[in-house]
Amino acid sequence: MRRPVNSFLFWLATVFVLFIVIAPISWIFVTAFKIPSDIYTLDLTKLLVFSPTSDNFWYLFSETPYWHEFGNTVIISVVSTVLVMLVSLPAAYSFARWNTGSGHLLFITISTRMFPAVVAAIPMFFLFKQLHLCDTHFGIIMLYTYFNMSFATFLLYGFFREIPVELEQAAQIDGYGRMEILRKVIFPLIAPGASITAVFCLVFAWNEFLYALLFTRLAARTLSLGISSLWGAIEIQWGPMAAGIAVGILPTLIAAWFMQRYIVRGLTFGAVKG
């Protein structure tokens, strides 16, 4: 659908959209470097012109357990993503190839996403307490694995559907066993789709808050919790909070940079045949 492009209008609209998108994000990075008086001022010029300081970062790194939380988040995100891929890849393959459970099982798997998050949290809380899993890495990792499992299965299901069955059948005729087919034929084809899914799961685990809030205290604290704890009962420490957020979203920014090329393809998983 091509209309004569009015170049100026197009760029105007694009810049407007970009501004809405970037302004809040760049605001964080700017605030992270401000001294408190600059943050709380009504002076408009202070939005852009201010004396930079790295106090917020020093405070963050020395007074609060930030790096501990950062490390926790890394471990938890990575391990749970690996587990999710291990569980979802075979499951999605099973659903795509043989429609196991005639669509009902697939719906149930996807429906886990329909639960309001708190619904699952209530009983899990008591279960975890009994098993002494609260505030352990293992507990949270298992939770995040479950949490991302349905999304990953759904996404991978679409990717597997794109792989033509004829390839597998040809390999079978050639005498390959099941496992060999998986390794040699399917695996290279699913690699791009699996990478996108894995990155998404990483990002979701990294950003998750509710379960971290409910199930961790000190030992397995994640970044989201750490940042929210700067919202004290007495005062909200905006400076260190902005610094914490700025550092915390850096990994996701990097992930976004790598992902942007594949996102457009990944999100439709072949639902529309062009």
Add this chain to the structure above:
Amino acid sequence: MSASRDKAGAEVLPSDLGRKQSVWEVLTSEKYFKWTLLSPLLLLLILFLIYPFLYCIYYSFFTYGVRAAPVFIGLDNYRAALHDARFWAAAGKTGQVLVISLIVELGLGMGIAMLFNREFRGQNVVRGLCLLPLLIMPLAMSMIWNFILQYDFGAVNQVLLALGGDKIQWFHPDYAIYTICFINIWQWFPFATFVLLAGLSGLPKDSFEAAKVDGASGWFTFRKLTLPMLSPLIMIIVLLRTMWLIRIFDPLYGTTRGGANTEVLDWMVYRNAFVFFDVGYGSTLAIVSLFGTIVLCAILFRQLMRALGVTEQA
């Protein structure tokens, strides 16, 4: 040579007959392989899905504070929930957020997708940047928005003052819910945008050229061609976003925390179960909201399947 087949329809070679299969072979045989593949998922499902579900149903029939032992009260919890004005208010708020966010996201997404559906310099950078809101920690964003929209020294009010206007109280009880919608939409519009963009770029050019040759106006083309062809994608977006919007929690935690007239369903369940530790009532609320969600999503799912089915026939 004709091959004989066993009950599952897999080929059985003559040399295999009479040999007892090892466990591995059974697991990877035609009939059971698909279940073997599925087993880890099923295990996790049972543990994390069935068990919580049954637990919630069980305890929704009790009053269960933290220290006291649970007391069976039958359907009283459900009766209380259905008569609870707060509950219906929360459900209404959730519905409000859902409808507003969906409409705006789809509209914005469609508009921006059409805007970006062309080759232009720096398109990778622009698209990459537009992806950002999706990926930032929702909690962090809610706190940032809380700060930017602060009445006293928030950036937005500063700009308004400088332009000669008045400061607006963005979290006033009368319209705080719209602010929450805005925060949500800001975060999620890239999702709809990119899905629709992918759909748009996959549309066949021929129909559109034919329409243009026939003299169809832009609006007509949009209504009769673009929209119907994109309907499966739109349904997918609606379904997925509905599932996500019903469980909205993070934007509230960083801003109003349920105050200022913004209590949504998930927040109410959270408060009852984890702040008041009223597990019985919390479970009831959870089950009722879950039921509503399933009904809603099942309807949407059917619509989606129907839309997909129509496309495949064409």
